[in-house]
Amino acid sequence: MGLILLVEDEPGAVALMRRYIESSSFEHKLAVFAKAAEALLYAVKNKVDLFILDIQLLDYRGTELARQLRSMPEYRFTPILFTTELAGEELSAYREIKCYDFLVKPFTEAEFQRTFQAALEMGAQMQAAPEILRIEQKQFLFEYEIRNILYIESFGKRLFIHTAQSGGSEVTDQISGYSLLKLLDMVPQNRLLQCHKSFLVNPVHIYKIDKANRLLYLEGCKTAVPIGEKYQKAVFERGQP
Template sequence: MSKILLVEDNPDAVKRIIRYINKIFAELDVVSFPEAGEALQYAKANDVSLFILDIQLEDYKGTSLAKQLRELPEYKYTPIIFETALAGEELSAYRDVKCYSFLVKPFDEEEFAAAFRDALGLSKQMNQQAKTIQIEQKQFILEYAAQDIAYIEAFGKKLVIHTISRLSGIKEDTISGYTLSGLLALLDDPAFVQCHKSYVVNKSHIEKIDKSGRKICLKGFTDTIPIGNKYQAELWG
């Protein structure tokens, strides 16, 4: 579930904004703080998809909070929406912090919804593009970009991760201590589905599906992936 961090010290404004968000996507997890310091600590301990920051806060400015967030690698490009009654802060926010959008109080529901939908859409796109997983192997940690994984193959108690990078001459990795279901949970991405008891495939790399032959052809790969009877629904319903 995506987390939205709202930093606003006006209780009525908090209630109104949460109401607006719930009308757009009720399943989103909205967390609010009245102070920048508390919000910063929360952001460091949690994965936030989008920030909504009031510029005038109880302890220090929302623009200062945004600068602190931008110094954290995980939030270097995370969308930030500023809200304030001081329209003169707009140019400074855009120049110094690279905020995504700017709402001048009082703003109505339509204005908020337009900015919020755009920013949330960008956040989802960025997360999908940048998502990586880390796999521990003895004294090493292997990191993969989810988009680079074409399919995963099980051999007994070992797994082989086949990546698009392999097409450029980089050898695939054999890992131990993980199951296909465990890697699926780690990936947590609807693009990855189990198509056979021994295979997980990234649907975004499928070139074609041979239903009669029960096999999958992947872009750039000569090997085909089998489809198990119990897994057909995952591919074509």
């Protein structure tokens, strides 16, 4: 049985969403909290499959709770749905925190069910075995979860692979004997995106595109990645968060 964590401080909204969830999913347990701090403690002790967070909570904001959850390795890719009454704020949260989707109150049962079921399906897909990039270097074999790769830089005959680690840190490995084109052929289609003759990026980590200066900004990465003129059309179409 999977676990859904609902963080909502309005009893009426809790009752409504509980009814919607119970009518659509018999395979999930629902845990409800009114305060973000209590919900975070519960998430630390239990494996949650889907978060539904109100942006305005009693103690602190749901967006801050989402950031705390995203800093935990086990919840970096867990679907998060936001509910809010504030027009515009849900879009900011969506882009900054990479929630799965949002619901603006008041929403209908049909709207809830459509978004809720899609999030469950996405969560189930994310639970599948991670895709691995394997690179041989002399007598060593390096393995990288593709979802953790931030970007790959080509410099002369060397490649630098930048990956996101638990706790928000970044690790860089140097490899030789591979080209960017070869790496693109080694990963499933569309997992990595070439944005420059010397750079590949992981589109799932893009949170901002500076079109004027042709720069990409990635979650958990202090370095802005350049966009080459040859690649900008593909990047703007594919990478826009």
